[in-house]
Amino acid sequence: MKNLNLAAIASLLVLAVSPIMYSLNANAADKETVNSVATLRDATPIDVQKEPNIIPKVINKDIKQGRNYPMQPPVIPHTTRSYEVNKNNNKCMSCHSRHRTEKSQAPMVSVTHYMDRDGNFLAEVSPRRYFCNQCHVTQLDAEPLVENTFVDMHTLMKQKTTSAKEH
């Protein structure tokens, strides 16, 4: 009977302690992964002010950049410093709207921007699409901080067909 009691206590103890041990392990693992991720601070000790990185320049070549996937909003290939997009004005539209593209030779905003969420066409750019920078952004002349392993659909399909041919 005594042995049984001891066994019960021991098993309870194990049950109680194991989650703590587990969480401790998990914390340790988290810390390692956190430290291995490249941050803007570059593992500078917390009590030291890091020398700030050089601010990269905005790419201003006016050459269209490819899209990584079909539905990606195209990126802006020019600077947009002090372009006002607010209640009064939308500077982007002074080149990219339908009646300005002939003069500016800029790509016209697509018709989807004139649709409300029910698919009805409006006379002006839909309010939900008004703020260009919510989707379209300028690009910086900088190396990515974290490697991007994204593979797009077409590459995947190509891989699939080549591997199918091999078999």
Next chain:
Amino acid sequence: MKNILMIGWRTLTKPSGYYSLGVLVIGGFIAGIIFWGGFNTALEVTNTEKFCISCHEMENNVYEELKTTIHFSNRSGVRATCPDCHVPHNWTDKIARKMKASKEVWGAIFGTINTREKFLVHRKRLAQNEWERLKANDSLECRNCHNFDYMDFTEQSERASYQHSTALASGEKTCIDCHKGIAHQLPDMKGVEGW
């Protein structure tokens, strides 16, 4: 009252019976220098950024907006202050502009734009005044610093060099036609050409 005026007039029209011609000529010359110098000094004082933003209308609205733009802080450390763009550098034009500016003193006294809301209501009209002025003098105040003849198109972006070498070079457009809102925020641009 009439007698006093008459005495004054007779004194001015009669030849001097007391001062020598030399004193009058040299004294007049020196007084002229003092008055003219004083006038020009006072004029130059009204041509400083400090003077402009001594009115809160200017300090809290347009000056705050200028602070975020490239004409305030930039890589080469050259700053355009209020009079650089808003007052002609040429003397006669400057005096003409200063006389027009007396209306702005009126506005300051009677508080035409003494709140942000009032300023925003008047913003389009005020902006249009400046656009018209710059359009009429072929953006003279821009050209005081930005000289077309010294522009290096190869240093400009492709779009900029295209527009500058065609529309600007032919005189079809002037700086302000495209570069609106470069130093202050824009009003509602509905109906403005090119928007």
